Amino acid sequence: MKNPLFLALSLCLAAGGAAQAADAENGRKLARQCSVCHGKLGLATDPEVPNLAGQSAYYLEKSLVAFQKGLREDRRMTLIAEPLTLSEIRDLSAWYASLKVTVAEPE
8 A cells, every 4th residue: 555644544444443332231230230229120219310221322321431530420420430341331321221211191
């Protein structure tokens, strides 16, 4: 190849596409600890604790990373999020996003 910049850019783009897909089944296993506060299927019984079921995976991932980095403050969530790898965060996010929430029409 005559243009080394093109080669370097091509390799970077190819590597970026190799990111591993989130594993919702692994997220289900990881969520056991989360279920203490957020409920077994992501529906909390405590009104002070947010429901996670049906939330966007993007939102959940960004929230957990923000807790890790101290950009969002909650002592419990920071302690829980700090040891998680990015792969585990993505797996957890995929699990909670996969849970369908139905809402009934008020009577």
